[in-house]
Amino acid sequence: MTTSLTxxxxxxxxxxxFLHGLPGVDRVGADQRAATLGTRSIKTTAKAKAIxxxxxxxxxxxLEGADTPGKVRAMCAKAVRPxxxxxxxxxxxxxxxxxxxxxxxxxxxxxxxxxxxSVATGFPSGRTSLGVKVDDTALAVAxxxxxxxxxxxRGAFLAGDYRKVHEEIVAVKAACAxxxxxxxxxxxxxxTGELATYxxxxxxxxxxxxxxxxxxxxxxxxxxxxxxxxxxxxxxxxVRDFRDRTGxxxxxxxAGGIRTTKDAIKNLVLVNETAGPDWLTPEWxxxxxxxxxxxxxMQRQKLASGHYAGPDYFTLD
Numbered sequence: 001m002t003t004s005l006t007x008x009x010x011x012x013x014x015x016x017x018f019l020h021g022l023p024g025v026d027r028v029g030a031d032q033r034a035a036t037l038g039t040r041s042i043k044t045t046a047k048a049k050a051i052x053x054x055x056x057x058x059x060x061x062x063l064e065g066a067d068t069p070g071k072v073r074a075m076c077a078k079a080v081r082p083x084x085x086x087x088x089x090x091x092x093x094x095x096x097x098x099x100x101x102x103x104x105x106x107x108x109x110x111x112x113x114x115x116x117x118s119v120a121t122g123f124p125s126g127r128t129s130l131g132v133k134v135d136d137t138a139l140a141v142a143x144x145x146x147x148x149x150x151x152x153x154r155g156a157f158l159a160g161d162y163r164k165v166h167e168e169i170v171a172v173k174a175a176c177a178x179x180x181x182x183x184x185x186x187x188x189x190x191x192t193g194e195l196a197t198y199x200x201x202x203x204x205x206x207x208x209x210x211x212x213x214x215x216x217x218x219x220x221x222x223x224x225x226x227x228x229x230x231x232x233x234x235x236x237x238x239v240r241d242f243r244d245r246t247g248x249x250x251x252x253x254x255a256g257g258i259r260t261t262k263d264a265i266k267n268l269v270l271v272n273e274t275a276g277p278d279w280l281t282p283e284w285x286x287x288x289x290x291x292x293x294x295x296x297x298m299q300r301q302k303l304a305s306g307h308y309a310g311p312d313y314f315t316l317d
Contacts, residue, residue, distance in 0.1 A: 079094075120150055162203075218254045
């Protein structure tokens with residue numbers, strides 16, 4: 001692979017040749033390695049540090065049709081102070097909401113250091129025009145979103161129209177620009193549960209990164225399977241190899257189905273052993289979740305006090 005990535009995206013033919021020239025994924029090997037790493041045991045002090053790290057990586061998320069400004073404000077309060085009785089618990093990385101609720105999240109989180117993320121581009125299906133996707137993104141950025149989680153057109157990808165997917169990511173990336181301020185970061189959702197093969201996950205990962213993604217994300221959380229360990233492994237290998245080739249780091253966000261502390265720690269082990277410790281920060285690795293934070297808080301209290309809090313101790317998300 002000696003062709004520059006700028007040249008790779010110059011035509012349908014070169015893009016297709018590059019993506020289909022990537023090494024194939026050994027499915028059995030990926031499954032076995034992910035399963036093996038998932039059995040690693042972390043105890044006591046190391047576990048406490050891992051829980052706090054996981055808390056700091058959470059994108060606390062509400063993406064339901066019944067979301068209200070009040071629900072978003074309550075979630076933002078929890079994001080800043082996950083356990084009101086314990087100020088030592090770290091803040092989460094971001095709050096993720098629909099575009100129309102971005103102003104409420106921005107107001108609630110102002111000055112906290114917690115970022116505001118917004119799904120855009122016809123989430124979760126992505127079945128709308130490019131103009132609508134760009135406008136959706138621009139409106140969320142103008143409202144103050146720090147991050148945009150866009151969905152790729154899986155139909156175009158599976159039909160082999162890689163150029164269309166590339167052009168849409170490039171256009172949405174351009175819409176993330178903010179005049180007179182920091183551009184919003186672009187997280188590109190691959191919806192890996194619909195991509196069918198690990199080879200497709202690898203190709204989609206590289207396609208998103210070539211187009212300018214700041215993060216690649218497994219799933220919308222609306223399709224099953226979502227963030228499986230083998231899929232996350234393939235994506236971590238992709239960002240590692242992309243940095244080796246280009247010098248640019250891209251983050252990874254598994255989302256959907258990560259509900260327990262055990263799930264979160266398995267992902268942290270996977271990051272460390274696959275991409276390396278450079279990715280073990282909220283800047284480069286996120287956990288998309290709605291219910292994970294409560295379990296992390298319960299396990300944290302169990303380590304500190306020796307017993308679990310009652311089921312009504314933490315607010316339900």
